[in-house]
Amino acid sequence: MTTDGCNEALAYDVFARNCPSREALGHVTGRWGSLTLGALREDTLRFNELRRRVDGVSEKMLSQTLHALERDGLVHREAQQTNPPRVDYRLTPLGRTVADRLMSLIELVEERMPEIAEARREYDGAKG
Template sequence: MTESAQLNHAGPVQRYDVFHTDCPARNVVDHVTSRWGIWVLISLRSNDLRFYELRESIHGISEKMLAQTLRTLVQDGLVWREVEPATPPQVTYGLTEFGRDLGEPLTELFDRITRRLPPRAAE
């Protein structure tokens, strides 16, 4: 039996088979669960952030990887991008409704993981 995920778009309901290699939903899953995609979504779950605020919130990410990840998540419709006309331009990012919807189970996943891990020793 083939299981399929469903993404809602305007018009008739389309079914997506995420186990098929050319399924567009599979690309979104890959982007969300990529090394940096998941951290961007979690970082934006509470507040809209400017590029450098976002970079500071995700330890270990380079500017290049953050820019690539944000570009992909914006194209997927998970993150919005707003450019404020200033010198230099200030760019703010936030979660779309779709991004917030995906962020909820990710937050729950992280909460479950941290509840089950043994207590950390004081550093």
């Protein structure tokens, strides 16, 4: 292990406690991160457009999520000097690659929801 907790054999090891890849993975796979990346995969959006698209996210949480994704190089923030000011968010090339893979998982979960719902009913019935 290196001093940052990453495995020397691998450049980064998300299973290592202190490896920075774990934090980046959390930004991508957390509820708001994954939904934000998915929404931005569809189009460049302004903050309020994005907030409407990611139904249920608070202004504060969306702001924090966008900052984290921007810091990780997945989202680009472009402020235009207009009156009123306009800020657009879009995926970077890296962000698009990550969002494409993430959307495959999201689509799989959506497709398999009938099976998931049935498993939940069986589980809840066995508990009751």
